[in-house]
Amino acid sequence: SAVISQKPSRDICQRGTSLTIQCQVDSQVTMMFWYRQQPGQSLTLIATANQGSEATYESGFVIDKFPISRPNLTFSTLTVSNMSPEDSSIYLCSLRVQGSDTQYFGPGTRLTVL
Amino acid sequence: AQSVTQLGSHVSVSEGALVLLRCNYSSSVPPYLFWYVQYPNQGLQLLLKYTTGATLVKGINGFEAEFKKSETSFHLTKPSAHMSDAAEYFCAVSDQPNQGGKLIFGQGTELSVKP
Numbered sequence: 001s002a003v004i005s006q007k008p009s010r011d012i013c014q015r016g017t018s019l020t021i022q023c024q025v026d027s028q029v030t031m032m033f034w035y036r037q038q039p040g041q042s043l044t045l046i047a048t049a050n051q052g053s054e055a056t057y058e059s060g061f062v063i064d065k066f067p068i069s070r071p072n073l074t075f076s077t078l079t080v081s082n083m084s085p086e087d088s089s090i091y092l093c094s095l096r097v098q099g100s101d102t103q104y105f106g107p108g109t110r111l112t113v114l
Numbered sequence: 115a116q117s118v119t120q121l122g123s124h125v126s127v128s129e130g131a132l133v134l135l136r137c138n139y140s141s142s143v144p145p146y147l148f149w150y151v152q153y154p155n156q157g158l159q160l161l162l163k164y165t166t167g168a169t170l171v172k173g174i175n176g177f178e179a180e181f182k183k184s185e186t187s188f189h190l191t192k193p194s195a196h197m198s199d200a201a202e203y204f205c206a207v208s209d210q211p212n213q214g215g216k217l218i219f220g221q222g223t224e225l226s227v228k229p
Contacts, residue, residue, distance in 0.1 A: 004157075031215060033216070033217075041221070041222075042204060042219045042220060042221045042222050043158075043204065043217075043219045044219075045216055045217065045218075048216070092157060092158070094158075094217075096215050101146055101163070101165050101208070101215070102148070102160060102163060103148075103208075103215070103217055104160065105150070105157045105158040105159075106157055107156060107157040108156075108157045110155075
């Protein structure tokens with residue numbers, strides 16, 4: 001397995017502001033993903049973070065709201081822009097190592113928007 | 115399109131009793147199937163997975179699951195529940211890695227273990 005860290009682990013933010021979440025892994029991975037877990041709900045894929053190019057977004061998620069960067073193979077950021085209380089969720093980074101069929105998850109960032 | 119259905123959002127068992135968490139999937143291609151566990155205020159941890167080969171797979175903490183293609187099921191079991199098993203359990207299905215490897219999750223089942 002790989003070691004995945006996320007920062008911050010939790011935050012409380014005001015409506016209308018933006019928060020950038022960082023994901024750092026300890027090995028060079030093929031694919032990195034960002035998921036959202038709304039309160040009491042399951043996980044929903046936001047996007048696949050592509051190294052050196054624009055992320056691939058799932059239906060219902062757009063770049064203006066959730067800009068993603070991945071400048072290298074071990075680091076990615078997700079920004080939650082112009083936040084509203086509906087954005088209160090746990091945001092999780094995950095990765096799949098080259099040659100593996102398994103995704104591993106970071107500890108998550110617990111976001112509360114007031 | 116792939117999908118996962120977990121029957122029962124909450125399951126309660128007594129300590130020492132059998133744990134059975136149900137998962138059914140829909141997939142147009144041979145599925146890769148996973149069970150993850152989420153302890154309170156933590157991320158997801160892989161319990162076990164099925165990709166190809168033996169249909170009965172064993173995972174960590176005494177859990178196992180059996181892939182039944184005819185029933186499109188991948189139920190999770192443990193012979194004897196322990197208090198430390200109390201958590202949220204997610205079943206997930208994936209395209210084969212060379213087709214994107216995205217995970218589709220079920221709604222989750224919260225397992226409670228009574229002393």
